[in-house]
Amino acid sequence: MVEALLYLTGVSIxxxxxxxxxxxxxxxxxxxxxxxxxxxxxxxxxxxxxxxxRASTSLWTNFETVAALGVLLLxxxxxxxxxxxxxxxxxxxELQFLFPAPLTRRALILYKLFRAQLVxxxxxxxxxFVLRRSGSVLAAPLRFLGxxxxxxxxxxHRLGAALVRTSLVEHGRAGLRRHLPAMLIGGAxxxxxxxxxxxxxxxxxxxxxxxxxxxxxxxxAELPAAxxxxxxxxxxxxxxxxxxxxxxFRAAGAALVIVLAQLIWVVRSDVAFEEAAVQASAERAxxxxxxxxxxxxxxxxxRKEVKRTIPLAAIGNPAAAIVWKNTLLLMRTxxxxxxxxxxxxxxxxxxxxxxxxxxxxxxxxxxxxxMVGLLIVLGSRVLQNDFRQDADHLATLKTLPLPGARLVGAxxxxxxxxxxxxxxxxxxxxxAVTLGDTELxxxxxxxxxxxxxxxxxxxxxxxxTVTIQNAAALLFPGWVRVTPVxxxxxxxxxxxxxxxxxxxxxxxxxxxxxxxxxxxxxxxLSGMPNGWIVAVVVAAGVLLAETxxxxxxxxxxxxxxxx
Amino acid sequence: xxxxxxxxxAGKTTTLRAISGIIAPTRGSIxxxxxxxxxxxxxxxxxxxxxxxxxxxxxxxxxDEHLRFIGRMYGVADAPALxxxxxxxxxxxxxQRALPTELSRGMKQxxxxxxxxxxxxPALILDEPLTGLDPGGMRRMRxxxxxxxxxxxxxxxxxxxxxxxxELCTKLLVIHHGRTIAYGAFDEIVAERPQLAGRxxxxxxxxxxxxxx
Numbered sequence: 005m006v007e008a009l010l011y012l013t014g015v016s017i018x019x020x021x022x023x024x025x026x027x028x029x030x031x032x033x034x035x036x037x038x039x040x041x042x043x044x045x046x047x048x049x050x051x052x053x054x055x056x057x058r059a060s061t062s063l064w065t066n067f068e069t070v071a072a073l074g075v076l077l078l079x080x081x082x083x084x085x086x087x088x089x090x091x092x093x094x095x096x097x098e099l100q101f102l103f104p105a106p107l108t109r110r111a112l113i114l115y116k117l118f119r120a121q122l123v124x125x126x127x128x129x130x131x132x133f134v135l136r137r138s139g140s141v142l143a144a145p146l147r148f149l150g151x152x153x154x155x156x157x158x159x160x161h162r163l164g165a166a167l168v169r170t171s172l173v174e175h176g177r178a179g180l181r182r183h184l185p186a187m188l189i190g191g192a193x194x195x196x197x198x199x200x201x202x203x204x205x206x207x208x209x210x211x212x213x214x215x216x217x218x219x220x221x222x223x224x225a226e227l228p229a230a231x232x233x234x235x236x237x238x239x240x241x242x243x244x245x246x247x248x249x250x251x252x253f254r255a256a257g258a259a260l261v262i263v264l265a266q267l268i269w270v271v272r273s274d275v276a277f278e279e280a281a282v283q284a285s286a287e288r289a290x291x292x293x294x295x296x297x298x299x300x301x302x303x304x305x306x307r308k309e310v311k312r313t314i315p316l317a318a319i320g321n322p323a324a325a326i327v328w329k330n331t332l333l334l335m336r337t338x339x340x341x342x343x344x345x346x347x348x349x350x351x352x353x354x355x356x357x358x359x360x361x362x363x364x365x366x367x368x369x370x371x372x373x374x375m376v377g378l379l380i381v382l383g384s385r386v387l388q389n390d391f392r393q394d395a396d397h398l399a400t401l402k403t404l405p406l407p408g409a410r411l412v413g414a415x416x417x418x419x420x421x422x423x424x425x426x427x428x429x430x431x432x433x434x435x436a437v438t439l440g441d442t443e444l445x446x447x448x449x450x451x452x453x454x455x456x457x458x459x460x461x462x463x464x465x466x467x468x469t470v471t472i473q474n475a476a477a478l479l480f481p482g483w484v485r486v487t488p489v490x491x492x493x494x495x496x497x498x499x500x501x502x503x504x505x506x507x508x509x510x511x512x513x514x515x516x517x518x519x520x521x522x523x524x525x526x527x528x529l530s531g532m533p534n535g536w537i538v539a540v541v542v543a544a545g546v547l548l549a550e551t552x553x554x555x556x557x558x559x560x561x562x563x564x565x566x567x
Numbered sequence: 568x569x570x571x572x573x574x575x576x577a578g579k580t581t582t583l584r585a586i587s588g589i590i591a592p593t594r595g596s597i598x599x600x601x602x603x604x605x606x607x608x609x610x611x612x613x614x615x616x617x618x619x620x621x622x623x624x625x626x627x628x629x630x631d632e633h634l635r636f637i638g639r640m641y642g643v644a645d646a647p648a649l650x651x652x653x654x655x656x657x658x659x660x661x662x663q664r665a666l667p668t669e670l671s672r673g674m675k676q677x678x679x680x681x682x683x684x685x686x687x688x689p690a691l692i693l694d695e696p697l698t699g700l701d702p703g704g705m706r707r708m709r710x711x712x713x714x715x716x717x718x719x720x721x722x723x724x725x726x727x728x729x730x731x732x733x734e735l736c737t738k739l740l741v742i743h744h745g746r747t748i749a750y751g752a753f754d755e756i757v758a759e760r761p762q763l764a765g766r767x768x769x770x771x772x773x774x775x776x777x778x779x780x
Contacts, residue, residue: 290668316635318646325639333627336666400623402589404640405612563608566590 040498048133082165093288150243160266196233323414330418409559570736587617616683620695641686672699
């Protein structure tokens with residue numbers, strides 16, 4: 005049976021690579037692979053200047069405590085959060101073929117651990133590259149082994165905790181008694197985290213830099229109780245933070261013992277996990293499908309949210325129904341919540357600085373404006389509340405009695421409006437926090453005028469960027485991921501880089517006529533006070549006209565599309 | 568009511584998708600209620616409803632919201648008043664606030680059918696409409712389809728359930744490899760082939776399609 009499972013794994017990996025290799029015959033994937041490899045080389049492999057081991061030792065030490073706390077959080081989270089049952093998830097095919105197969109539970113668990121090792125080994129290699137500039141003087145193989153032990157320990161603990169939780173659900177009190185020691189450890193960990201954070205909060209609040217925050221946590225972690233509770237996490241991470249080879253060998257022994265102890269704990273726990281595994285697998289399959297389709301997953305379990313709706317008049321422009329539908333999607337996937345949360349956070353942070361004359365107000369305003377700029381460039385890539393998430397329903401969309409251009413227009417508006425709303429809120433924050441700042445190079449009147457004109461400017465820009473994204477999905481669906489990707493690798497990342505680059509280039513090209521015409525208008529109105537306002541309006545108008553033309557073209561393309 | 572039958576891969580779903588405007592026909596033209604689909608797609612689509620074999624629902628809209636969406640899309644002024652009776656007819660009232668992920672396969676099918684019926688289209692295109700329904704649901708669906716046809720709707724029904732086609736349809740279109748091999752009322756088809764006299768639709772269908780192979 006072991007041979008069969010090894011065969012399954014080996015052949016799956018071979019076929020996956022073979023499929024990716026075959027795909028490289030297509031120029032778009034070959035080009036994407038080159039870009040993906042280039043990106044990895046630039047970020048992870050490229051030689052860097054400076055000597056290794058020159059990072060500040062004190063910062064490294066402080067970070068070790070923060071890392072230990074992070075590990076403690078992960079370990080305790082395994083016991084507290086129901087989502088951690090995902091550790092029991094198998095693939096749909098594994099469920100269908102392995103569960104009815106003549107395999108013991110232990111064999112299934114061992115198979116799961118084996119599959120987990122493939123991921124862990126890959127991640128450990130990746131982290132060796134990621135952390136090579138962290139200042140560690142250790143040789144790469146030792147860094148790899150340290151990271152492997154850390155990830156393996158976390159993985160084993162997560163699986164063990166999931167099994168214990170399942171046993172508790174299955175056996176009630178009997179299960180409780182059986183797993184009491186493990187649960188006590190989890191509870192103690194939760195208390196430790198609360199304790200450390202409580203002690204560290206005053207220092208963190210007073211901190212002005214990341215180093216001071218780390219020092220605050222370090223000081224709190226030095227308290228006897230916290231020290232005792234962080235003992236185990238420190239043992240797990242110690243090899244990764246060792247400064248010398250001898251130090252590494254001393255630390256690795258303890259970490260390896262923990263790996264073995266947890267392995268015995270997991271393998272020996274004879275828990276009837278099948279039903280929980282089926283549920284977790286179904287949830288995982290749904291998440292993977294949602295991720296592949298680039299759509300956030302719905303949360304049907306939350307009845308409260310389903311009751312929340314927005315009215316839709318029975319009669320009116322049918323295109324409004326598309327916007328309505330997409331807005332409901334935004335509400336139900338938490339995307340609106342996160343957007344509003346982000347904006348609210350910006351407001352809360354900026355409240356103490358409203359009307360201030362100091363640097364704080366300028367800092368908040370700069371941050372808000374930077375976010376507005378970021379949203380202009382990346383907003384339409386991140387928020388895909390338009391045709392891109394509706395592509396799966398192409399057949400349904402095509403039966404709707406709506407001209408293609410109106411449908412595409414409605415889809416574009418569905419993304420452009422929320423992005424513009426968030427940007428406006430951020431602009432308002434920037435304006436409010438600099439109300440009392442009379443030393444800014446831009447006068448109050450001009451700032452107010454810009455704020456008043458921003459809805460038109462932002463809407464025209466967002467409509468343009470979202471239209472470009474939708475155009476890519478409609479015209480080049482192979483380049484913009486609107487359908488599930490099977491067996492994606494580095495080339496998928498390269499594909500994303502290429503698509504982003506091309507889309508940004510298209511955006512710049514779309515801006516050129518608007519800039520040229522508005523510049524000409526501004527120049528011709530050079531004698532007129534506030535002639536720039538007319539120029540900005542003209543620029544927005546040119547952008548909107550370009551978009552209107554593009555949307556009509558895309559509408560015709562949509563009408564000819566076949567699912 | 569036209570029954571569209573044919574073996575797997577005959578082109579039934581492709582035909583229905585072309586009639587519904589989802590894909591364009593490679594040859595010929597399609598008109599719905601006098602509106603050419605190629606030239607007046609909006610007016611043509613306004614007159615029809617297509618219910619696919621695999622219901623494709625919007626993950627984030629509840630049952631009720633699917634119908635409101637369709638009501639607005641097709642300009643059904645009294646949609647709010649129609650939704651409740653329609654949901655009751657299809658036994659979906661209890662699920663009106665449920666998202667598709669909470670629905671069984673049969674319920675999803677019922678919802679897709681409800682969406683098709685809401686705007687009372689003069690042309691109704693059904694691709695395997697009974698897939699996933701329980702026996703009671705199948706009977707009610709048969710009655711619903713028949714009632715729509717009696718009320719004057721043109722219905723095209725594609726199904727492998729030949730007894731359903733035999734029971735409901737007034738005319739048959741048998742296709743194979745994308746070509747028509749028989750068209751007309753069942754009696755007319757049999758009358759043209761004396762060797763099939765006295766046989767049921769299943770025997771006639773098998774004889775017709777095996778001839779072509």
